[in-house]
Amino acid sequence: MTLLNVSFGIYAFLPQGWLFMAFVIILECYVLSKLLSKKWYDKRIYWTVVASNLISGIIGIVVSIFLNGGWWMVVWFPWVSSNEVDLSNPNSKNSLIIFYVAAFVLTLLIETLINITRLKKQYPTQKIMSATIICNVISYVIGSFVLYAYSFK
Numbered sequence: 001m002t003l004l005n006v007s008f009g010i011y012a013f014l015p016q017g018w019l020f021m022a023f024v025i026i027l028e029c030y031v032l033s034k035l036l037s038k039k040w041y042d043k044r045i046y047w048t049v050v051a052s053n054l055i056s057g058i059i060g061i062v063v064s065i066f067l068n069g070g071w072w073m074v075v076w077f078p079w080v081s082s083n084e085v086d087l088s089n090p091n092s093k094n095s096l097i098i099f100y101v102a103a104f105v106l107t108l109l110i111e112t113l114i115n116i117t118r119l120k121k122q123y124p125t126q127k128i129m130s131a132t133i134i135c136n137v138i139s140y141v142i143g144s145f146v147l148y149a150y151s152f153k
Helices: 015-037 043-068 090-119 125-151
Strands: none
Touching: 015 043, 015 125, 043 090, 090 125
């Protein structure tokens, strides 16, 4: 799995990167739909999740390019590999943790604002907020395991 051991700046534009991002978005569509509408498919929720993830991703790319040239992409995860981060170095580990938390908080803020704006007529704001948090925690745990299991072999 050498292709997973590259930075997001490279991986995002490979077919595997697109498949991973599609997986994250579809997972969030299923989870948010189930939490809010009690159905696995709700067209409005799916389009909202797609929009919020795309906007979050674009903002993440722009912020990443501004902060670090785009190698530590803060899209949904600070997607880096052992090529950029030496986990035996405490400074590298601390930087990864900071970017990880920043990516999660940024993602939550953007997606929550968009989800509330688009879904507030159908669902209570508090329910949208908690569902968005749960949805992102699930996608972060699964996505991080998939990415970092290969990236730091």
